Amino acid sequence: MQGTVIKSTGSWFTVLSGDGEITQCKLRGKFRIKGIKATNPVAVGDEVVFKNSIDGSSGWITGILPRHNYIVRKSTKLSKVSHIIAANVDQAVIIATLAYPRTSTGFIDRFLITTEAYHIPAILVFNKTDIYNEKQLQDLEKLMGLYESIGYKCLKTSAIRGDNLGQLKEVLKDKRSLFSGHSGVGKSALANAVQPGLELKTGKLSEAHKKGLHTTTFAEMHPLSFGGFLIDTPGIKEFGLTDFNRKEIAERFPEMRKHMHDCKFSDCTHTHEPGCAVLEAIK
């Protein structure tokens, strides 16, 4: 039988088959996917082949169909193994907050570098607009202006006050979307806000550091009543890049990619070279 993995706990995989049937599955045998050293060989969004157990109460995943794409990260810059966040997605939505907790532009950029590498459209959603002060709201406008000028769609939302949820629904409609970002930015709260009845657990921030407490523990794909699927995932601390060399990195920034072919040297690192078109554009 064949189905889509809609939830993964690491050892159990919830598989939805075409007939709407749900089967809890384990992995059979060794799963190695060429070229990826991952802690999780099967991720939410994967299309898998499975067999029912003899008593029919559960199943065994015996194979995985080729992926259209996947989003992978390392837990830290130095870690050797990667984690596949989700597979076969139409778009990646990064949920960010300027405060409570703060999302750095470095984090956003590393996320975008990865989606660029796999040609996955990315959307930036800045959440919690209801709690920003005047200065933070100004910073938000600047930041959105910057990412929009590069070509990324940006939204500012409040899951609590309901700001721009209609726009978010439009973005999500009929697509399979990944929600990712730090813990506590409101991924699950936004999911609940666009899809009444979902009732995902949301968590408080820590008193001391105003950071999320890792409320969502497993990635899970939820159907949207207005069309499409949303994959809510556990918050991540860092978005470590996997397997890019120095030269490739510049190609993952659309705003640099636009200029780099005019550089004098083909192996330009765009840091100090004479005749570098990127440095010229920065000026």
Ligand SMILES: Nc1nc2c(ncn2[C@@H]2O[C@H](COP(=O)(O)OP(=O)(O)OP(=O)(O)O)[C@@H](O)[C@H]2O)c(=O)[nH]1
């Ligand atoms: N003021 C305000 N609070 C929000 C907003 N969105 C979410 N929150 C609150 O922020 C806290 C964290 O929200 P969650 O939805 O659990 O965050 P998450 O991104 O799913 O976090 P993890 O599951 O830990 O990755 C909760 O107390 C939410 O009520 C918002 O737009 N405004």
Ligand SMILES: [Mg+2]
């Ligand atoms: Mg959550």
Ligand SMILES: [Zn+2]
């Ligand atoms: Zn250059």
